[in-house]
Amino acid sequence: MRQGFYRVESVREIAGNIHLLSLHAPQIASAVRAGQFLNIKTRDMYLPLLRRPFSVYNRNGDSLEIIFNVVGLGTRILASGPSREPLDVIGPLGNAFGTGGDFEEAVLVAGGLGIAPMPMLTAELKRAGKKIHTYIGARNGSQIVREHMENVSVATDDGSAGSRGTVVDLLRTHLGNSSMTRPKIFSCGPTPMLRALAALADEAGIPCELSLESPMACGIGICQGCPVEVKDGPRKYALVCRDGTVFDGKRVVL
Amino acid sequence: MRQGFYRVESVREIAGNIHLLSLHAPQIASAVRAGQFLNIKTRDMYLPLLRRPFSVYNRNGDSLEIIFNVVGLGTRILASGPSREPLDVIGPLGNAFGTGGDFEEAVLVAGGLGIAPMPMLTAELKRAGKKIHTYIGARNGSQIVREHMENVSVATDDGSAGSRGTVVDLLRTHLGNSSMTRPKIFSCGPTPMLRALAALADEAGIPCELSLESPMACGIGICQGCPVEVKDGPRKYALVCRDGTVFDGKRVVL
């Protein structure tokens, strides 16, 4: 992990309210792994006060990309376009998805902005020679991002793209109809989705890694602000920013 | 006085660290008088929290101009150029210089950014048929603005333009060497300068109007935040924003 000032190369809207920001950050780009995040000071002052965490979406040579929704002040500032000053960024942070392990087919499940880590994950899995299935859930078709992803199936709440319903329901149906060889699930998305997915994985006996979110003050393990309840070990909580963000679905209580 | 959202037309540096901002504000432009000020919300959030007061520098048809130094966050934001959103402005505020009274020659004395109200004042005095002498004091020559002003004499701390020394000393010399017919002094600048000037005016028996500054929370007379001690009347303090900013030099205790 390192702290540096990096130039914003571009910011553009790539789907309904979803912005892609490209950052010239060679030192981070050379080290980052799929599932890791950046902690970004969106403006050089006390409002917003804290950094804002974003998954690395893609690596492009010396550049890193993140994608985000405008939800509050920090993302509003980022979406307003490159500022003259470079951004103060800490990264790469968190652990990473376990792409190297003992499995053959990777099942990527993303809800909403949970697609963010999937392009890098896809690239890593391809390098590791895994077969990839990607399931994307969104509110509606306008919010679907598929670039850099493989073998994509889509579910939308309103049925405006892919099947109507949740992405976990879609996966459940697919798992019922097909048989995968030594699959492993990788997921990122809203907590209710992850909870349902962890249950499905458990039922189906498929290993499952979840990338979690939490409000964070530091992102680097020094504030104890981002607990997630874990079932193993002597401690009740692990820290999302330092012990995660990726956790074994069996390990966490969501 | 009114509150409105007005488009920033341009921001440019017109002298060393002095910026000129032009605002499309027809409703204020049609009402404003020399010596009045605008109270500007520099950014739509809680940092900076309060509005920032600026004298009206010039009127240009439907546009109003202000000039300012970058001294803190608010002025840094204004200097960073026109933003997409219009600025939230309250104005015109404060009383105005008494340009219509019983005098023949107007002596304008400005220290530093105290030149701000002088162009509008010059225009009003010209319309009223007064003869004008302008004395400008600055730290150095690079910070002198003379546009829209008449008959300018300059004093700088370092002597890099005009005479070396304070503008009040310069005026004292000039008053000693020349004789004016029914003069009246109009001034704006740092408090120590105004104090010295008021003393000089008193000595010389010349009426004198001073535009004062004060930290302000509201700028519209509802917070009692901007007192200036006055010698007359039953109350110890007057309010700079509402009873001023222009005061008779004899009336105030600086």
Added chain:
Amino acid sequence: MANLSVRIGSLKLKNPVLVASGTFGYGGDVPDLSDVNTIGGIVTKSLSMKPRDGNPPDRIVETAGGMLNSIGLANIGVHEFIKNKLPGLRKFDTAIIANIAASSVEEYCDVLTLLEAQEGIHGYEINVSCPNVKEGGLSFGTDPVITAEITRRLRKLTPKCLLMKLTPNVTHVSEFARGVAGEGADGISLINTVVGMAIDHRRRTPKLSTVTGGLSGPAIKPIALAKVYEAALAVKIPIIGIGGIMNTGDALEFLIAGATAIQVGTANFIDPSASMKIAAGLGEYCDANNIANVKDLVGTLKVRADISVVKSWL
């Protein structure tokens, strides 16, 4: 259209939004920039028996997300208020609440008695919590016995709505809340400003002439909410929530925490029609969420059953 009216003692407000004392002049000072007829009420600048000059400059400093003031209760005095301000206020279709500050229990009583003889005042708010004066102010407001005593004395003098405005600068505001509720106050206004200071490190001087002042604005909203929540758990009389309320969302937080009404202070300096926008916003919120009566929102904070709230401060 939702019913926005709320009741505090005998006083019915058309909506729960008031402007806070000292942040809106005497009430009618900025007619061009605001329409007070659309809010629930006006709380006047604190009135004392004699006019008060207030503190020397500087009185205002901006801080991160807030501001410090040391006005020192500068006001025209109750006599001039009655003569020159009250007639104008009577024309408004909104509740007029006279805020009273004093340096002795007698002065509180005398000012209230004078005002009680006038038409057009709907209630009183008693400032026992100004941090910027040497007598009265915090020396009263941090003493639960005197605070209760002032309430008791004033209660006898008026049947009108009597609000006690408390300071957050105490260990247990609930103790003060219980005290004034026990003496018959109709409501509790919370919070006055938080004691703070700022230093010009270049000159090594205080930025306020009085060294310390009162902190207000968004910076103190979390503190104000906690105090309102504490008081609302402690007493049954209405709380009027104050502190850093800038928009409708902030106002809703206070109602949900247990405030029956709210006051808008510092926000008036930035936008003199902030309170009007909040009153309108509450209406829209209720309509959009099928809330028939705004008062149904009061004290509706849902606290997780599996968690025992840390109440060490209670």
Added chain:
Amino acid sequence: MANLSVRIGSLKLKNPVLVASGTFGYGGDVPDLSDVNTIGGIVTKSLSMKPRDGNPPDRIVETAGGMLNSIGLANIGVHEFIKNKLPGLRKFDTAIIANIAASSVEEYCDVLTLLEAQEGIHGYEINVSCPNVKEGGLSFGTDPVITAEITRRLRKLTPKCLLMKLTPNVTHVSEFARGVAGEGADGISLINTVVGMAIDHRRRTPKLSTVTGGLSGPAIKPIALAKVYEAALAVKIPIIGIGGIMNTGDALEFLIAGATAIQVGTANFIDPSASMKIAAGLGEYCDANNIANVKDLVGTLKVRADISVVKSWL
């Protein structure tokens, strides 16, 4: 080069900048992003006898210019600290101050006794002011008798630097300051966080699992400065100023107000090297202003002679 060293009891700090408890882990957690050898000292996360899980999520909320936390003293416990963290800390060339939190007077004593037997600890900071736990914390820190009692008991157990960390959530912090000074504390750390809360008005739920939490960051700097000033006027022992310090200018304000040293808290989350930058900045400031010893700045606030400071809170 100015002399930046300051003394607190028997402890000499190379400069007056420390990192605050709970905001820098155990001290050695972010070596890539900070160089603790350039600051005066590290205050560890609060240590209790047994490990503590801390409070359920959510523990963090951002507010205007500040943040609320409700960590609940989550920590690994003093045994694991001694085993796994202290060895690493010993390698640093900076003062190591162990912060202790406990739910009984005995627990404070027991934890301190354990640490006292170790090499490499230069002092203790006693947290009697955490707003986020049910036992200990504010129930101790708002009681001057217990606070003094804890000081008295601990003073007997160590000759090392003993700092008492007080809460701002009391009416008169000077009362507590005098109490702990009277029992032999070497210094007073001020302030811990201010009780605050935030509500999600859409869900009508508290944003923190424990409803209330502790406010920190720039928003509270004015409050912290006023408390430091109050305490510094009340006692002769050094004050360690804490609260919203983000940069050198902020640190100077605290020194001028009367703090002998300062701690950087929330700023670490935003910039883990904030404290190092401040330590360097103090050196530059002293050099630029011909201040030979940083301690010559302490308590140099110039108050206008014609103004009597409002001290109703003293």
